[in-house]
Amino acid sequence: MSSNWFKRVKEGITTSTKEKKETPEGLWHKCDKCKTVYTLQEIQKLYWVCDRCSHHGRIGSEEYFQILFDDGKYKELDAKLTSGDPLDFEDTKKYTDRVKATIKSTGLYDAIRTAAGKLDGHDFVIACMDFDFIGGSLGSVMGEKIARAIDHAIKINAPFMIISKSGGARMMEAGFSLMQMAKVSGKLGQLSEAKLPYISLLTHPTTGGVTASFAMLGDLNIAEPEALIGFAGPRVVKETIGRDLPDGFQTSEFVLEHGFLDYIVHRGELRDKVALSLKLFRS
Numbered sequence: 001m002s003s004n005w006f007k008r009v010k011e012g013i014t015t016s017t018k019e020k021k022e023t024p025e026g027l028w029h030k031c032d033k034c035k036t037v038y039t040l041q042e043i044q045k046l047y048w049v050c051d052r053c054s055h056h057g058r059i060g061s062e063e064y065f066q067i068l069f070d071d072g073k074y075k076e077l078d079a080k081l082t083s084g085d086p087l088d089f090e091d092t093k094k095y096t097d098r099v100k101a102t103i104k105s106t107g108l109y110d111a112i113r114t115a116a117g118k119l120d121g122h123d124f125v126i127a128c129m130d131f132d133f134i135g136g137s138l139g140s141v142m143g144e145k146i147a148r149a150i151d152h153a154i155k156i157n158a159p160f161m162i163i164s165k166s167g168g169a170r171m172m173e174a175g176f177s178l179m180q181m182a183k184v185s186g187k188l189g190q191l192s193e194a195k196l197p198y199i200s201l202l203t204h205p206t207t208g209g210v211t212a213s214f215a216m217l218g219d220l221n222i223a224e225p226e227a228l229i230g231f232a233g234p235r236v237v238k239e240t241i242g243r244d245l246p247d248g249f250q251t252s253e254f255v256l257e258h259g260f261l262d263y264i265v266h267r268g269e270l271r272d273k274v275a276l277s278l279k280l281f282r283s
């Protein structure tokens, strides 16, 4: 395919250089669902939610931290913890190469970032996954970072939140990945003993080992609208049970209706609703 399609071929259409600098090309966002086009500034103001069809665009940890922490200020915890090569297989060289390449391309060090800040004037600790980093996969670094973030929450007597967005366990770390489910669940038990609330926010998509463990263990389990939430994908479930699946199977709305969620929250109301929930826990 010719890349000329995307270039201005004809002279004279281009506006002056000065004006061009103010609106650089490529700074557009197109809604995945209804294809409405926004400028980056517009969609940022809307929290990356399309105001025409309400589709929640995918965002990363930085955007969630900006939404939730007072004035967008926070201190990142264990920022540079990265994945080693726990299995030491000869062919894991490919895996370590992939980790290195992903660090370079995303500017992230693993599929989760943890941070402490204030929400509504109160201490708050958040662990938020980044799908751009190997599908938000749960590996040993994610488990360790969540565990340390929970220790930090207990130390400063703060509530804790995990924002999930994950394809599940990181297969390249095999058993080490699966162990993290138990490790995090155990740590959450300590948080509970310290009488500190844990809020789990499930965003699109939350699947596999993450759903099967800590994402569903919140004192409050909440989700963004129309998120895919499930253990196995719909195709696998259909083949396993040999039956057609009901409409909307594995969406937030379906999961809410079946009693596994406390509420669904529009991203524009996320901050206020979480602040209110924490206020209720405090009283």
Ligand SMILES: [Zn+2]
Pocket: 031, 032, 033, 034, 035, 036, 050, 051, 052, 053, 054, 055
């Ligand atoms: Zn839309």
